[in-house]
Amino acid sequence: MRYEAAVGKLRGCGYKATPQRLAVLSAILAGRHQGLEEIRARCPEVGMVTVYRTLDLFTGLGLVRRLDLGHGPRYELAEDHHHHLVCEDCGSIKEFERCPVDLRSLPRVGGDFEVRAHSLEVYGRCSDCR
Amino acid sequence: MRYEAAVGKLRGCGYKATPQRLAVLSAILAGRHQGLEEIRARCPEVGMVTVYRTLDLFTGLGLVRRLDLGHGPRYELAEDHHHHLVCEDCGSIKEFERCPVDLRSLPRVGGDFEVRAHSLEVYGRCSDCR
DNA sequence: GCTCTAATTGAAAGATTTTTTCATCTGCAA
DNA sequence: TTGCAGATGAAAAAATCTTTCAATTAGAGC
Numbered sequence: 001m002r003y004e005a006a007v008g009k010l011r012g013c014g015y016k017a018t019p020q021r022l023a024v025l026s027a028i029l030a031g032r033h034q035g036l037e038e039i040r041a042r043c044p045e046v047g048m049v050t051v052y053r054t055l056d057l058f059t060g061l062g063l064v065r066r067l068d069l070g071h072g073p074r075y076e077l078a079e080d081h082h083h084h085l086v087c088e089d090c091g092s093i094k095e096f097e098r099c100p101v102d103l104r105s106l107p108r109v110g111g112d113f114e115v116r117a118h119s120l121e122v123y124g125r126c127s128d129c130r
Numbered sequence: 131m132r133y134e135a136a137v138g139k140l141r142g143c144g145y146k147a148t149p150q151r152l153a154v155l156s157a158i159l160a161g162r163h164q165g166l167e168e169i170r171a172r173c174p175e176v177g178m179v180t181v182y183r184t185l186d187l188f189t190g191l192g193l194v195r196r197l198d199l200g201h202g203p204r205y206e207l208a209e210d211h212h213h214h215l216v217c218e219d220c221g222s223i224k225e226f227e228r229c230p231v232d233l234r235s236l237p238r239v240g241g242d243f244e245v246r247a248h249s250l251e252v253y254g255r256c257s258d259c260r
Numbered sequence: 261g262c263t264c265t266a267a268t269t270g271a272a273a274g275a276t277t278t279t280t281t282c283a284t285c286t287g288c289a290a
Numbered sequence: 291t292t293g294c295a296g297a298t299g300a301a302a303a304a305a306t307c308t309t310t311c312a313a314t315t316a317g318a319g320c
Contacts, residue, residue: 016267016316036306047270052307068198072306085243094243100235101250105228113215113224116254120231124246146287148297166277177299182278202277 002077003029006063013061020046024054025063033067033074033084033093069093069121083119087126094126132207133159136193143191150176154184155193163197163204163214163223199223199251213249217256224256 006025007017015021020043027042028034034042040051055075058064065078069086085094101120136155137147145151150173157172158164164172170181185205188194195208199216215224231250 014267018268018316020269049270049308050268053269066200068200070196070198087243088246096236098235100232102230102232103252105230106226106252112257112260113217113252114255114260115252116218118250118252120248120250122233122236122243122245122248125244127242130242130244144296146296148287150298179279179299180297183297 002079006077009061009063015057015061020050021054021057024051025058028058028064028075028077032095033069033076035072035074039075067119084121085126086121086123087129088123089125089129092126092128132209136188136207139191139193145187145191150180151184151187154181155188158188158194158205158207162225163199163206165202165204169205197249214251215256216251216253217259218253219255219259222256222258 003025007022010021010025011017023043023046024039027039030042031038036051036055039055040046040048043051046054055064055066059066059075062078064075067074067076067084069084071091080097081099082095082097083099085096087093099120101118103115103118106115133155137152140151140155141147153173153176154169157169160172161168166181166185169185170176170178173181176184185194185196189196189205192208194205197204197206197214199214201221210227211229212225212227213229215226217223229250231248233245233248236245
């Protein structure tokens with residue numbers, strides 16, 4: 001129940017669960033790594049300003065992850081760790097779960113860096129474009 | 131001689147080595163992962179439109195890499211493979227060379243994806259912010 | 261339930277960023 | 291040199307994002 005958990009976190013942090021916020025949350029849940037336009041289209045009753053503010057809020061709470069895969073920001077629910085395969089030709093995006101990053105081999109750059117998260121995007125050509 | 135190599139590639143692809151393009155190239159070479167403002171400040175004699183167009187051109191040629199580390203696009207010369215440590219508090223960016231990604235363990239998602247490149251960003255808190 | 265209040269919303273205006281247009285200019289091949 | 295396809299840039303337009311502020315509302319407390 002991803003929806004309930006997200007609402008719970010929202011409330012738990014002292015924020016009101018307004019219809020607008022729930023609508024944006026549902027919009028995000030209804031797709032994967034969507035751009036602003038897509039999200040807005042799924043909740044046209046919510047004002048633009050509120051969508052921006054809500055995405056900022058969700059991102060700040062760690063509820064939502066903001067992706068930069070080119071062509072503007074995209075958003076997805078921040079739950080399971082996964083990465084993206086981005087096709088440089090058609091722009092399609094696929095996900096994969098198996099994380100090929102070995103964080104233990106991270107060098108210590110200029111002292112101690114506290115690692116909190118990482119993002120990996122793999123670029124190339126998808127099977128359809130070949 | 132990163133500069134010469136880049137100019138060679140530019141010419142080799144049939145593009146003119148105009149003073150503006152060389153100025154933008156020098157600007158990129160003068161720093162690391164710079165934003166548009168920084169680059170523009172280093173070549174104020176070049177018109178804004180041309181900077182945009184030139185960065186697009188360089189990126190398309192694979193001469194320059196466009197980074198999305200939050201807070202707008204950044205650009206750097208696409209030469210040696212490296213990744214970034216981004217401090218979520220102060221926004222500082224450090225680089226590291228040792229690549230902790232094992233591409234062999236990439237799963238085949240929906241058939242054959244031809245991997246051309248990948249980008250890894252590690253987020254957290256830098257030593258200064260702790 | 262009902263009331264009250266601080267949090268939230270959204271229309272409009274403003275700021276910023278990026279793109280398009282098109283007349284003019286220029287790098288460079290011949 | 292010369293010619294011209296490619297390149298530039300000022301201005302305008304378009305797209306994107308933020309601020310403002312009056313009106314609304316979720317939800318705590320009674």
